[in-house]
């Protein structure tokens with residue numbers, strides 16, 4: 001065996017996640033590891049929960065990071081809330097809605113699926129019609145920010161409809177959190193999960209979740225045990241606290257990823273310093289500049305304007321241009337990563353992410369300049385100078 005230290009290149013990450021890590025977050029990772037039951041660590045965990053409540057705009061006592069990626073946040077919600085035989089309405093408008101359906105089935109529930117076209121928001125009218133037709137449905141699940149297409153669904157309206165029909169809501173906010181407005185308490189969301197590596201700009205591998213009292217009551221009143229030992233909130237809560245009011249004692253459940261949690265804490269401190277509303281505004285302002293540059297190159301965004309996410313921009317690949325060639329050249333020549341299309345959109349679109357620390361002015365200029373140069377080189381005949389001018393003209397006046 002003749003291995004040496006792994007030295008990754010310094011890339012600019014403008015795909016569907018992970019996003020760039022701020023140097024402060026990288027520095028937090030390298031702080032000394034303490035025991036996961038050390039009282040000092042317990043204090044940090046409590047602060048981390050408060051910071052997550054700030055980010056989610058909630059007072060839910062059950063708010064914590066699951067020690068695994070966003071997909072495990074998804075499983076945590078479904079495996080705890082869905083009991084065998086429960087009817088769950090799942091709104092599908094991309095890859096991640098499809099995964100919700102899989103989760104319902106594996107938890108023993110019965111999915112009732114509503115399909116919307118890829119690249120469009122979930123249609124609230126269809127949800128209402130479906131709930132009228134299935135008065136025994138218990139849960140409504142949907143993705144706020146569908147990362148596979150760049151479509152943004154109206155969580156406030158969908159959650160309001162679900163509540164009117166007596167259903168709990170499960171909301172995927174993996175890409176939404178910190179990038180688009182998300183008001184868990186004001187909008188009456190019951191269970192929400194996110195991921196650390198998207199607009200929070202932390203290392204991949206952690207899944208913040210938050211459960212309302214109504215959702216928690218369903219979990220604790222289950223007739224059958226949760227089908228996952230690791231993700232069973234009845235057990236996890238003994239470790240993270242928050243299961244019972246005033247609980248302070250923490251007992252061993254699993255070994256928390258200590259240093260990764262330092263990093264999440266640091267990224268949330270940075271979010272609180274910036275202000276959550278300012279973070280939403282920064283994502284929107286940079287999205288408008290990116291859009292101006294892309295449109296000046298003659299490229300088209302897939303999602304209609306009113307349903308577009310700022311943090312994930314799906315762009316149609318021009319005719320005659322090879323998807324993989326462009327992405328490989330951006331990576332090799334500019335150290336720039338953009339995302340490929342997924343599922344039905346594979347080979348048809350690029351997904352350009354503006355998430356967290358990746359969402360800053362120098363990246364807009366790099367992305368438009370590099371993409372314009374590569375496309376030109378491949379004979380697409382775009383005016384890179386005009387595109388850069390359009391993007392720069394649309395950038396916010398001051399650094400955000």
Ligand SMILES: *Cc1c(COP(=O)(O)O)cnc(C)c1O
Pocket residue numbers: 017069070071072074096143145146147148172174175195196204205
């Ligand atoms: C990235 C993502 C996930 C999965 O998160 P992982 O950390 O990759 O497991 C789930 N839902 C959406 C909308 C995502 O963008």
